[in-house]
Amino acid sequence: MDINVQELIFSFIGGLGIFLFGIKSMGDGLQRSAGDKLRDILDKFTTNPLMGVLAGILVTVLIQSSSGTTVITVSLVSAGFMTLRQAIGVIMGANIGTTITAFIIGLDVGAYSLPILAVGALMLFFFKNKKINNIGQIFFGFGALFYGLELMSGAMKPLRSLESFHDLTVQLSDSPILAVLAGTLFTVVVQSSSATIGILQGLYTEGLVDLQAALPILFGDNIGTTITAVLASIGASIAARRAAATHVLFNLIGTVIFLILLIPYTALVNWMQAAWDLNPSMTIAFAHGTFNITNTLIQLPFVAVLAWIVTKLIPGEDKVVDYNTKGLDPVMIQQSPSVALGNAKQEVVRMGEVAVQGLEETNQFLQTKQVKHANSAYQIEEAINNFDRKIMDYLVRISAESLSAQESEEHGALIDAVSDIERIGDHFENIIELVEYQQSNKVKISSTAMEDLTNMFLLTTDTVRDAMLALQNNDKEQAKLVVEQENKIDSLERKLRKQHIQRLTEGSCSGQSGVVFIDIISNLERIGDHAVNIAEAVLGESKHMHTTN
Numbered sequence: 001m002d003i004n005v006q007e008l009i010f011s012f013i014g015g016l017g018i019f020l021f022g023i024k025s026m027g028d029g030l031q032r033s034a035g036d037k038l039r040d041i042l043d044k045f046t047t048n049p050l051m052g053v054l055a056g057i058l059v060t061v062l063i064q065s066s067s068g069t070t071v072i073t074v075s076l077v078s079a080g081f082m083t084l085r086q087a088i089g090v091i092m093g094a095n096i097g098t099t100i101t102a103f104i105i106g107l108d109v110g111a112y113s114l115p116i117l118a119v120g121a122l123m124l125f126f127f128k129n130k131k132i133n134n135i136g137q138i139f140f141g142f143g144a145l146f147y148g149l150e151l152m153s154g155a156m157k158p159l160r161s162l163e164s165f166h167d168l169t170v171q172l173s174d175s176p177i178l179a180v181l182a183g184t185l186f187t188v189v190v191q192s193s194s195a196t197i198g199i200l201q202g203l204y205t206e207g208l209v210d211l212q213a214a215l216p217i218l219f220g221d222n223i224g225t226t227i228t229a230v231l232a233s234i235g236a237s238i239a240a241r242r243a244a245a246t247h248v249l250f251n252l253i254g255t256v257i258f259l260i261l262l263i264p265y266t267a268l269v270n271w272m273q274a275a276w277d278l279n280p281s282m283t284i285a286f287a288h289g290t291f292n293i294t295n296t297l298i299q300l301p302f303v304a305v306l307a308w309i310v311t312k313l314i315p316g317e318d319k320v321v322d323y324n325t326k327g328l329d330p331v332m333i334q335q336s337p338s339v340a341l342g343n344a345k346q347e348v349v350r351m352g353e354v355a356v357q358g359l360e361e362t363n364q365f366l367q368t369k370q371v372k373h374a375n376s377a378y379q380i381e382e383a384i385n386n387f388d389r390k391i392m393d394y395l396v397r398i399s400a401e402s403l404s405a406q407e408s409e410e411h412g413a414l415i416d417a418v419s420d421i422e423r424i425g426d427h428f429e430n431i432i433e434l435v436e437y438q439q440s441n442k443v444k445i446s447s448t449a450m451e452d453l454t455n456m457f458l459l460t461t462d463t464v465r466d467a468m469l470a471l472q473n474n475d476k477e478q479a480k481l482v483v484e485q486e487n488k489i490d491s492l493e494r495k496l497r498k499q500h501i502q503r504l505t506e507g508s509c510s511g512q513s514g515v516v517f518i519d520i521i522s523n524l525e526r527i528g529d530h531a532v533n534i535a536e537a538v539l540g541e542s543k544h545m546h547t548t549n
Contacts, residue, residue: 015151026141027064049089056093066098067228087243092296099289101194106282117143153202172213183220193225205280219255242310254295325390337401351387352468362428384425413537420530467531482535489528
């Protein structure tokens, strides 16, 4: 029988494309239906490793990608919202959650893939309702996933008659380690274990591989999926690199255990297939589920050991500060609103300290252009937003209690301070984006201009630091100093603008660099405005009209 190689390759890669698009579409639809709660789920429900496992399963089922969950986890660890031990639980859960896709494929509704696609398209294009659109996207993705699988299975059918393909599968059956490598490599290339396991289900259904080869390939798929987290952790903090290393280690240890137990494990899968009358696709799904659940149960008690191993493998002091709010005890609001107010003030001061760190990292990025500083500043900005949400919620709840006149005044000042600090975060984020624009467009800034920027940056950072000290100690002298420094920032901004216009007319600076330079100094000037707002609250003056955008 002649094989049309072109048709085989086109059907396979086209099917793979549709399958991957289907998984993404399904995940996006689920995610939108669930609202933007994913980070919150991971943030709230990871108090211990077991809760972490459950959170990992839930989020992975929602976004249909264990890599996606692991990448979110790596970024949360990097931003200091999650400890390494909490992250390990989530990563284990993500591995279990990803088996759901294999079970969906095992349902074998391939014959109905096109009508399911059509229903999804109808819901997407003929309804204005957001909820119906989201459900339509889930249906569309679901249909595309099966249609892609059908195309891939069709492409693989003729391979049966190929002698060389037959020899390869015999080789894989005889050498489990080779099969593990094949699975790993394929998943690294495709970047989705769900896709490679879907293909494996197709191969096994068509009788192109036997169970002896399919199971080690399955283990390899699980190792290959860790590459996404590894890529996400490059250039990230030490804690994030450790989280990614844990993902690799977890799957490697599991594979070693199961390769040792390959003969009894194969017998168990055979027994499940016979006892529960499973179709070939569902057999692979059950094998995949059993592997990940058993692997998690074996390793869960050793979370501390895993954390210790990766800490030894990736040495170094992790500089990540814990950016979560600490002292906001909801019980205290009813018991003693004034103590609750004091706690809130402490968190506002911490939020301010974090903002100062963000300014320092932004300045480092401006000076060195090293991406690690930009990443760090972006994470700090995210942490500031987290502080903003949590402290504001807490302060709103305090306002429901009866406060004395002085406490009410302090309460108002804290609400204003939180808004000011949050805006400082937005402004240094603007500056990072300007420096990134400068880099990507190869905009040259003269050394004189760089010197001016550095001076203004240091003055602004000191002003914010002093404003926080004034707030912390209720120090009126310090607050007066902030007002003086802010006046200096204003006059410096006016002076630098004039000098820059002069440089532009002399032609020593380009128009593009002018945009970057002027925008950076105006963002710094606005940061100064927000610092003075905080200082004036300490002085008990009403804010004069400062820019607060």
